[in-house]
Amino acid sequence: MSSLSGELAVASQRASFETLSDAWAHAFGCIEKLTELNLRAAKSTLSENQAIISTALSTKDPQQLFALQAKRAQAVMEEAQSYWRHLYNIMFNAQAELARSAEAQFRRQQRNTQALIDKVSNNAPAGSEAAVSALQSAVTAVSEATSATIETSKRAAEEARGIPENNGEAAASASNKATRQAVEQAKAATKK
Structure with missing residues (x-):
């Protein structure tokens, strides 16, 4: 039985290391994408400000200056909305990648546990069938409950993804309308 314990400990440590390495790789990928987004935003802002x-x-x-300012306000609003959409997508995709990685790790651990139970049941002494069956039932129940939780979490995450997008679009529409009205007012004032 001690060789089974040693094998299980090594497999568990290996799985933990792989999971941690995968999580770090995803985290650094997310940081890289965020850095690229922020650099693009900074370069774009600098270039646009120089032109303005x-x-x-x-x-x-002075009326042309006010019109220019109103146009710039609209552009800034659109750029900010675009930035936040990109940021949200980066963060959502990073979360989704980590969730997929965790699920894959869970599935691997599930297979390893099943293999261990099969090995234990094959090497179990006579008369221990009831204990092995109880262990098998417990592992199956935990696996099914965890699988159901994972599926429920996936559905909830997909539903939650739509909420900020819909709210963002509504806010963008309202702010764009207000900015367009300000631009039109500034244009009307310059014609007078």
Whole structure:
């Protein structure tokens, strides 16, 4: 029985190391994507601000300056919405990857546990069939409960993903409408 315990400990440690390595790889991938997103946003903002300053300095009429400011406000709102959509997608995808990794690890551990139980049942002394059967039933019940929890979590995550997207679109629509109205008001004021 001690060789089974040693094999189980080594397999458990190996599985834990693989899981941790996989989680770190996903985390660093997420950090890399976030860094790229932030660098693109910073470069874009810098470039746009330089262009706006150049345009603002060449503008002679204060009304044109107000119109430029209103247009820029609309652009900033759209850029912010785009940034947050990208950020949300990066975070959701990272969470989904980690969940898939955890599920795969669970399935591997489930197979290893089943293999161990099969090995124990094959090497069990006569008269221990009831104990082996109880162990098998317990492992099966835990596996089924965990599988059901994983499936429920997946469905909940998919449903939750739609909530921020819908709310973001509604907020974007409202803010774009308000910004467009401000731009139109600024244009009307410049015509007077």
